[in-house]
Amino acid sequence: MIKSILSFLLIATLSVSAMAQASFDLEETKPVALNGIEYGFAIRNESKKDVGSKGSFGRFEVTVYATNKSGCTKLLLPKQTLFGQQDQDLLAQFDCINATGMRLTSKSGNVRAPEFFVPYSTTTKNAEGKTVTNTIQVKAGHILHNGETVSSNFIVIVPESELPRMKVRIREFLDQ
Template structure:
């Protein structure tokens, strides 16, 4: 009985750390499983949306791989739409999403591009080779950094309430 209660408590605590992120403030850096995430407010201005006043923040988020290991995501050999390649999610809890602005920023690894040569007939009927760039996968080597920017609109007088969590 005690063992099952302990296991249930352990499972609840483990799942909470996976789903809920760490708080981060302007200019701070947080370590998320070997990934250093930095959040910065670049600009602030007041806007009016639907007769109400809000604060509009232009922000940036950066992730640096400090894990000592390379992160690689290889794609299958068939054409596919890749949606879930994010490494880290920077989520603004009090963002309204007004005026089609962001509520979160997903930091994704770098694409690994390959040039593929293929043969086809052109519009004149001549058989010729062409080169097309293809994404073969995604990577983030040790020490590599990727950045994204976004715009958060929050209620006037409030600063962005931001948390960070690892996605992969």
């Protein structure tokens, strides 16, 4: 019994460490780079919002992005973990530290890698005895080409005299 509990704890620890995340504070004009991928954000639009008795707030439309500047294509292959295969495409999560979340706005946004497919061919015999080759596209994982940028937009509301303070949690991909 104790052996099985220790085994479970070991597997859980290894699964969590395999999906480790590094965290960095961001400035709008200074993206962070890790493993050849640059992570940053830009403010697209800014306005002032009056919220009744709560006062005035700043409303910002924010674009978060990840750009592959590594010189090579990054492949993210599916990997079964203790917690399943969810978020296999997640590159980074951006959090606005001073966002209020009021009025149906966000406090965070994610950047995800696009899917990639590979052809898979099978050969079968049809009813007439002829050999027929069928090719289908099978999802093989996620990909970020060299020079490619993926982005996401969201809206935050922050106290009136402040700009959004952003933090990025980057998923570190260990060799598979």
